[in-house]
Amino acid sequence: MKVLVIVAHPNIENSLVNKTWIEELKKHSDITIHDLYAEYPDEQINIENEQKLCEEHDRIIWQFPFYWYSSPPLLKKWQDEVLTHGWAYGQEGNKLHNKELILAVSTGSGQEKYQAGGRNHYSMSELLKPFQATSNLVGTTFLPAFIFNGSYTATADEIQDSAKRYADYILTADTLEKVY
Ligand SMILES: Cc1cc2nc3c(=O)[nH]c(=O)nc-3n(C[C@H](O)[C@H](O)[C@H](O)COP(=O)(O)O)c2cc1C
Numbered sequence: 001m002k003v004l005v006i007v008a009h010p011n012i013e014n015s016l017v018n019k020t021w022i023e024e025l026k027k028h029s030d031i032t033i034h035d036l037y038a039e040y041p042d043e044q045i046n047i048e049n050e051q052k053l054c055e056e057h058d059r060i061i062w063q064f065p066f067y068w069y070s071s072p073p074l075l076k077k078w079q080d081e082v083l084t085h086g087w088a089y090g091q092e093g094n095k096l097h098n099k100e101l102i103l104a105v106s107t108g109s110g111q112e113k114y115q116a117g118g119r120n121h122y123s124m125s126e127l128l129k130p131f132q133a134t135s136n137l138v139g140t141t142f143l144p145a146f147i148f149n150g151s152y153t154a155t156a157d158e159i160q161d162s163a164k165r166y167a168d169y170i171l172t173a174d175t176l177e178k179v180y
Contacts (some may be wrong), residue, residue, distance in 0.1 A: 002058050007059065016151060018106060036075065040074070061103070064105060065107075071131075083134070093164055098139070100142075100146065102146065106147075107151065144173070
């Protein structure tokens with residue numbers, strides 16, 4: 001299983017969670033880490049390069065901090081430009097078919113805020129639906145997201161622990177559990 005982690009964090013130097021996650025992932029040789037903001041400081045995405053990377057991997061992770069209930073803009077730009085007709089969708093667009101997609105998302109607010117009646121009103125599953133719809137359209141299997149809520153109040157130990165659970169999850173998540 002070849003795992004590609006596409007990271008979109010516009011301010012990784014000041015990151016606590018995503019930076020810790022990346023450091024943990026670097027210990028695993030079967031994970032390719034691809035940092036979009038580092039790769040494209042001018043935000044000019046090399047589409048061919050991105051498509052090739054995706055084709056070479058079985059499981060794709062989109063890792064990002066939750067910004068305004070969505071991803072930072074470079075990941076959206078990546079979707080707009082890389083998921084092309086004839087490659088990702090359309091009659092001949094089958095290059096991502098049967099691959100798996102996992103979201104890895106950190107949030108500032110705690111989990112209790114992401115529910116009906118909570119401060120943010122909606123659950124993470126509800127708010128992440130556009131990503132799931134995109135996954136459906138391009139034919140990837142959408143596996144449960146790895147979510148770390150509550151970075152504003154998290155301790156260093158909790159963040160470190162989440163990094164280990166994250167690495168373990170993306171290496172071992174099993175599509176079969178969806179069958180039962
Ligand atoms: C522009 C911006 C928008 C944000 N929007 C949200 C949000 O909608 N919901 C939320 O829970 N946290 C929000 N946050 C907090 C970030 O999600 C949080 O700081 C980040 O996940 C922590 O990860 P890091 O330590 O890797 O930066 C926002 C932060 C910024 C800078």
